[in-house]
Amino acid sequence: MTPAVTLTFDDGPDPVWTPAVLDALDAAGARATFFVIAPRAAAHPALLERMHRAGHTVELHCDRHVRHTELREDQLAADTVTALARLDELGVRPRLWRAPWGITTPASEAVARAHGLRLVHWTADTEDWAGHAPDTMLRRVEDAICDGAVVLAHDGLGPGATRTGCANTVAVIGPLAALAADRGLRCEPLTSGAVATP
Numbered sequence: 001m002t003p004a005v006t007l008t009f010d011d012g013p014d015p016v017w018t019p020a021v022l023d024a025l026d027a028a029g030a031r032a033t034f035f036v037i038a039p040r041a042a043a044h045p046a047l048l049e050r051m052h053r054a055g056h057t058v059e060l061h062c063d064r065h066v067r068h069t070e071l072r073e074d075q076l077a078a079d080t081v082t083a084l085a086r087l088d089e090l091g092v093r094p095r096l097w098r099a100p101w102g103i104t105t106p107a108s109e110a111v112a113r114a115h116g117l118r119l120v121h122w123t124a125d126t127e128d129w130a131g132h133a134p135d136t137m138l139r140r141v142e143d144a145i146c147d148g149a150v151v152l153a154h155d156g157l158g159p160g161a162t163r164t165g166c167a168n169t170v171a172v173i174g175p176l177a178a179l180a181a182d183r184g185l186r187c188e189p190l191t192s193g194a195v196a197t198p
């Protein structure tokens with residue numbers, strides 16, 4: 001397989017920022033994976049269609065953005081069933097699951113198994129939610145950009161975000177893809193054989 005890195009985007013889709021992220025990915029010749037919040041996906045089906053047309057993949061983040069440590073297993077199972085049903089109506093059948101804040105519990109594992117989902121984490125975190133400048137984010141992750149790296153960023157504002165928009169995330173996509181290319185890495189979506197487990 002060609003050496004590759006995956007850019008991942010959580011907490012979208014967002015009607016303002018996701019199109020800008022998609023434009024930046026197009027311009028960089030990069031394909032990515034989006035871990036969506038299901039009600040947001042249901043509200044913006046055209047953005048999901050655009051993701052698919054461009055060769056990106058759409059996977060599960062959550063229905064309600066709640067830490068798994070704050071949910072009983074039956075509550076987590078119900079959240080997942082609701083999210084998967086919403087996504088199924090959009091023709092999306094996730095194989096991968098990134099939990100809110102990346103926090104997983106034994107219940108996460110059980111629910112994942114029940115739905116044929118694989119929990120995935122990340123190997124490099126831009127911490128873009130904090131509003132860092134693009135250069136700062138690039139420095140944060142540059143040492144970790146290698147074959148198999150999974151980079152965490154956000155195309156929407158989640159409950160923990162301390163910024164008002166995703167412009168800096170949009171701005172860092174081109175430089176990130178260029179850095180990957182310098183290292184002989186393509187930007188490709190995560191596959192269900194993904195290795196970045198929690």
Ligand SMILES: [Zn+2]
Nearest residue numbers: 010011100158
């Ligand atoms: Zn999130």
